[in-house]
Amino acid sequence: MPALVSKGLRDYRRSLVRWTVGIGAFFGLYLSFYPNISQNQEIYGPQALAKFPGAMRDLMGGMQDFTSGVGYLHSVVYQLFGPMLFVVCAAILGNRAIAQPEETGTLELTVTLPVDRRRLVFERFAALALGLLGVAAATFLFAWALSAAVDMDVASGRILAAHTGVFLLGLFFGALSLAVGAATGRRGPAMAVVGVVAVGGYIVETMGRNVDAISWLRWVSPFHYYLDGRPLYQGFPVGDYLVLAGATVVLLLTAILAFDRRDVGV
C-alpha cells in the first residue's frame, strides 16, 4: 500500500472506529423497536401515518408503509438518518484530507515530500474511500445480522443494494468536501458547501416529487440517484449508482487539478 494511503488510514483510524460504533448503535437501537411495531399494526398502520401533514410525509420519504420489514427498514434507516450519518462522516474525513492539515500547517511538510501533488490528492482520496468502505462493510454486516434477528424478512441482497447506495452517496459528499478543501484550503467553506448540497439536495428530492416548481431540480440532487431507484425494494439501480460514482470521479479530478495549481498555506 502506498505510504500516503496507509498514513491516511492511520490518521483516520480512531475516527473510523467511532463512526462504525456510532452508526452501528443507531442501527441497533432503531431495529430493536421493529418487533414492537410489527406487532401493533393498528397503532403504526397506514391510518396512523395518514395523520401526519403531507409535506412532512414527503420529507420522511412517504411513510406509506411502516409496519412491514422492508418498509420500516427503509423509512427509519435508509431514507434519511442512515445516509445522513454517512454523509457527515465522509465530509469530515474529506475535510481532513487537505483543508484541515493545511489550516493547522502540517500539510507544508507533506507537499515538500517527493510526491507529485496530484498523487498526493489521489492517495488521500483513496484512504478516504477505503476507510469509508470499511465503515460501510462493518455496518452492513451488522444491519444484515440484526434484520435477520428481528425477523424483518428482507433479502440480504436488497440490504446490500441500499447499503451500497449509502456508501456511494457518502463517498460523493466526501469527494465534495475534499474538492472544496483542495481548492480553497479552508475547512469552513468545505463544510458549508457540503451542508447546503446535502440538506438542499435532500429537500429537493423528497419535496420535489409533489411540488412541480422544483421537481426539475431533482435530477441535480445527489440524493435522487440513491432514493429514486428504491434499492431496498427493487435492488441495485445500476444506472443511478453509476451516475453517483461518475460524479465522485469528476469531483476527485477537480480536486486534483485545483490543488495542483495553487499555493499551499498562504
Place this chain on the structure above:
Amino acid sequence: MTAVVETEGLTKFYGRRRGLEDLDLEIRPGEVFGYLGPNGAGKTTTIRLLLDVIRPTRGRMSVLGTDPRDPAVRGRIGYLPGELALEGREKASEYLAFLGRVRGGVSRDRIAVLADRLDADLSVPMGRLSKGNKQKVGLIQAFMHEPEFLILDEPTGGLDPLVQQEFLAMVREVRGSGRTVLMSSHVLAEVENVADRVGIVRSGRLVAVEDVAALREKAVRRIELHFDAPVPREDFEGLPGVRDLRVEGASVSCTIDGRPDALVKAAARFTVVHLVSAEPDLEEIFLTYYSESEEEEGRHARAGV
C-alpha cells in the same frame, strides 16, 4: 559545477502584497548560505518557492539543476519549515518512519543516532511535545535522509544552547561532506559561525550578499595594546584604518576599520606584553545594511509622492 540554487528575477506577489521581488540568487555547491532579514522580509517566501509550496508570480529558478516542480528533486532536499506543525496522537517515531519511507527509506539506526545527538524523545505523542522538542523532531526529519541540500528556516528557534551547539556541529558535518545548506535567520549571530556567505533580504528585496570572511574584515573592532614601557603617541598617529586613538603611558587603545595590519606592524617595534581584541561586531554592519536600505526605501517613497 552547477549552482545548487539559481534564481533570476524571482518574484512573488500575494495578491497586491509584495512577498519577494526580482531575486537573483546563487547558492554554490558545498557552501553554507545564511539568509538573513527581519521577520516578513521574504525569507520564508523564497524558501517556499524553492520547494514548490508556492508558485512564483514571475521569474525563473532551478534547484539542484532542475525545476522544483519536479517531485523527484524534493527527495534530495531536507527541509525544516519555519513554523513546524506537529500534532495529534501519533508518536514522533512513527511520523519519522513515514517521512523516511516516502523519501525512499531511512534506517531506524540513523534516526536513533540523530535523536540521541539532539536528546529528543520520540516516544511521546507529537501533540504533547514542547516547542523545542518539536524543533528537534523537525531537525531529525530534515537531516535523516542525508539530503544533498538542506533548507532550514529559522532552525534554532526554541532550542536550548547545548542543542544549538550540537545542531551547528551537524551543519558543519554536512558542509564537511560537500553538501549544501541554506539557513535563514533574523539575527546574524545565529549563522555567522557556520555560514560561508550571507544574503541580506529586506522588504522583499535582496540588498546584499557578502562573504562572512569579508564581512569580518570590514568589521569595526576595538583593540588594546599594553607595552612594557610608555610609547610615543606619534608612532601610532595617522595609521591607516585606526580611529579613536588613545595613548596613556604604556597602553594604546583604538578602533580598527578593516585590517589591523598597520597597527600590528607599528606595535611590533615595541615590546607587547598584552593584547586585547574584542570580537568584531558583525551585527553592527548588518544593521547598517538594514538602515541604509531603509533610507533608500524612504527616498523612493518620498519620490513617489
